[in-house]
Amino acid sequence: MSLAFAFLAKGPIGWIPLLTVGLAMIFLRETPLARRFAFGRGLLLMLSIVALWGIPALIQTHGQFFVVGIGRHVIGRSLATMEGHGANSFGMYLLLLPFYFVTIFISFFPWSIKLPWLIRKGWEKRNIAVKDPGYSGNKIDNYLIIGIAIIFIIFTLVRTKLPHYTLPAFPLLSLLLARHWVHQRTANFKAIAIVTACLWLVIALIVPPFIVRSFPAYGLFQESRDYLRPEMQFGAVDYQEPSLVWYFRSRVRGWMTPLSAASAPQFIAEGGPRFVVLPSQLAAKIFPNQPPNWKTFSTRGFNIAKGKRVDLTLVLKPE
Known part of the structure; x- marks a missing residue:
């Protein structure tokens, strides 16, 4: 067994x-x-x-x-x-x-x-x-x-x-x-x-709560958690660490969809509430003119798996 x-x-x-x-x-x-x-x-x-x-x-x-x-x-x-x-x-x-x-x-x-x-x-x-x-x-x-x-x-x-x-x-x-x-x-x-x-x-028991604050996925989740809804779909561009799933799946039922810079606009344009996580430098290029009701959250953190700092942005479409 x-x-x-x-x-x-x-x-x-x-x-x-x-x-x-x-x-x-x-x-x-x-x-x-x-x-x-x-x-x-x-x-x-x-x-x-x-x-x-x-x-x-x-x-x-x-x-x-x-x-x-x-x-x-x-x-x-x-x-x-x-x-x-x-x-x-x-x-x-x-x-x-x-x-x-x-x-x-x-x-x-x-x-x-x-x-x-x-x-x-x-x-x-x-x-x-x-x-x-x-x-x-x-x-x-x-x-x-x-x-x-x-x-x-x-x-x-x-x-x-x-x-x-x-x-x-x-x-x-x-x-x-x-x-x-x-x-x-x-x-x-x-x-x-x-x-x-x-x-x-x-x-x-003591160290993890302090370390987790440096995780970019944790930072994005804390900033956006009040806007997350169970029916949302979400995708990620150039950042597909398991921590995204661990945190966001606690509020969202949809599975993470791996995206490219070219497919991200099409993904978020589909019907229903959804959001995309991507490097901040790409966010301004891919989503330059966002509708007024969209939400944007950004954070900096350390990617332990790759040993480098990252800047991430979450672009959220509420409807």
Whole structure:
């Protein structure tokens, strides 16, 4: 059931644990795993749950659920750079291959400071396993390493790159680190763990409300929220970050439509209330003479995903 829900939430990447178990059976020669996991019945249950939601979604969206969800956001992100997250040339693609092996020291911090030590300990245990074929502890390590490696290899080869793509590997990496680190505990280990957990909890509760104020989508939403109506449609030009959907979909039922500078005027001219979010420098060119009842909101913020400041304008047609 968890694999079915993982697919519905994140797409095919949610099925990576199946690949991990399959490769573990092959490389670790653990054929009894097949009987223990009851793959036949499990796969049937998983596909049935996916179908209960997926088939109606395909029908309701006239096939766009597959075209956009799988075609654009899975295959498209794998073969081409989307929304500027990644390399636009083959040379830059090669230079970015080590991307996740560098960013992990930030995204997995503070535990990442123990990764060099973990690699050394893993190598030592590998040597023990070579000398003692009956040593079974290494199989658990290998299973975790296989799962971690699969995720890092897949997203290293994918052209679109974002630091959080490798987060599914972190539970496995945490278990691997904990297995080895637990034997190195000092007298203050428990106190340090509690203090660290409390510190991160405080950061998680206090810091985000301050950071969110720098998000341009949040600023536009706060300025325009009193004019938003559930039946509105909205589009975006040259700015299609998920934050637009997160904030505006809380008030608007329509889905965000990706637009170009050429298609934006036609989109907003269609019947019904709607609005367009676009860079401020384009707003004056695309909508130079706005009707008196239209509303315009502008804000500046920081696009964390691209690491640069942006100026955005929201042009709203109330009717």
